[in-house]
Amino acid sequence: MNMFVSSAAAAGAPAVAMNLAPHEPVVDHQGILARVEQIVDVLRTRYICEGWQMDEDGAARALNYFRRHVEGPGFKDEDEDTLEFTRVLEFFRSHGQSLDWAHDGDLAGMICRLAKVSPRGGALGASCVKADPTFAEIEAHKKASADYSAAIRDVVPGTLDPDTVKEETFGDREAEVRHELATSVPTTLPGLLAMLTYVEDVSSGKYSASGRPDNAFDRNDLLNVIVRAQDCLRDHSAGSAV
Structure with a gap:
C-alpha cells in the first residue's frame, strides 16, 4: 500500500466508516500535483548537466498518476494504484527528486542532499x-x-x-x-x-x-x-x- 489514499478505495468506503475516522490525514492532491508539475517543468526546461535529458515517458506516467487523483478517472482497485505508484517512485529515484517535498511540501530532505554535495x-x-x-x-x-x-x-x-x-x-x-x-x-x-x-x-x-x-x-x-x-x-x- 502506498502513502496516497486510493481513489477507488475512497470512493467505495461506507460513509459511516469515513465519519468514524476523523483522524485520517487529508491528502492535498491538488498541491501534490502542482509540485510534481513544477519538478517536471524544471527538469525539462533548465540546464542540469551536459547531455541532460529527462525521461519524458517516466514524467508522463508520474503526472498522469497524480492527475488521476485530482481529476480522475479513479483507479479500479488498490492493486492498480500501487502498481502505478511504484512507477512514480522509479521516476523520482532515477531523477534524484524528493518525494517528501512532492507529497508533504517538506524541504528537509532536499536541503540535506544539497548540503551533502556542498564544498x-x-x-x-x-x-x-x-x-x-x-x-x-x-x-x-x-x-x-x-x-x-x-x-x-x-x-x-x-x-x-x-x-x-x-x-x-x-x-x-x-x-x-x-x-x-x-x-x-x-x-x-x-x-x-x-x-x-x-x-x-x-x-x-x-x-x-x-x-x-x-x-x-x-x-x-x-x-x-x-x-x-x-x-x-x-x-x-x-x-x-x-
Missing part, C-alpha cells in the same frame, strides 16, 4: 574517510604481501629453495597485517567498501603475480571480515536512527 560536505566527508584506519591497513597489507612474494622468489644461490629465514620473517609479517585488516572495524562506509573490494580482489588474484586466485584470506579471515562489516553497518544504522 563543506565534501571536505568534511573526505576528512572522515582519511581518518578511517582501514585505508592504511589495506596499503600495509599490499606492501607486506608484496614483500612476502618477493622473499619466496629470492632463492638461495645454488638451490631452488627460498631463504627460510626471509620466508618466515616476511610470512609472519603478512599474516600479522592481514589479521589486523580482517579484525578491524571500518569507521566509514567508503572504508567498508574498500575493505570488501580489496579482499575480493586479493582472492580473485588481482594482486597475484601469476594472476591466479589467492587464498591468502582464509576461512577465519573471511568470517572476521563479515563480522566487522556487520559491526560497521550496525554502527552506521544506529547513527542514522538518532
Whole structure:
C-alpha cells in the first residue's frame, strides 16, 4: 500500500466508516500535483548537466498518476494504484527528486542532499574517510604481501629453495597485517567498501603475480571480515536512527 489514499478505495468506503475516522490525514492532491508539475517543468526546461535529458515517458506516467487523483478517472482497485505508484517512485529515484517535498511540501530532505554535495560536505566527508584506519591497513597489507612474494622468489644461490629465514620473517609479517585488516572495524562506509573490494580482489588474484586466485584470506579471515562489516553497518544504522 502506498502513502496516497486510493481513489477507488475512497470512493467505495461506507460513509459511516469515513465519519468514524476523523483522524485520517487529508491528502492535498491538488498541491501534490502542482509540485510534481513544477519538478517536471524544471527538469525539462533548465540546464542540469551536459547531455541532460529527462525521461519524458517516466514524467508522463508520474503526472498522469497524480492527475488521476485530482481529476480522475479513479483507479479500479488498490492493486492498480500501487502498481502505478511504484512507477512514480522509479521516476523520482532515477531523477534524484524528493518525494517528501512532492507529497508533504517538506524541504528537509532536499536541503540535506544539497548540503551533502556542498564544498563543506565534501571536505568534511573526505576528512572522515582519511581518518578511517582501514585505508592504511589495506596499503600495509599490499606492501607486506608484496614483500612476502618477493622473499619466496629470492632463492638461495645454488638451490631452488627460498631463504627460510626471509620466508618466515616476511610470512609472519603478512599474516600479522592481514589479521589486523580482517579484525578491524571500518569507521566509514567508503572504508567498508574498500575493505570488501580489496579482499575480493586479493582472492580473485588481482594482486597475484601469476594472476591466479589467492587464498591468502582464509576461512577465519573471511568470517572476521563479515563480522566487522556487520559491526560497521550496525554502527552506521544506529547513527542514522538518532
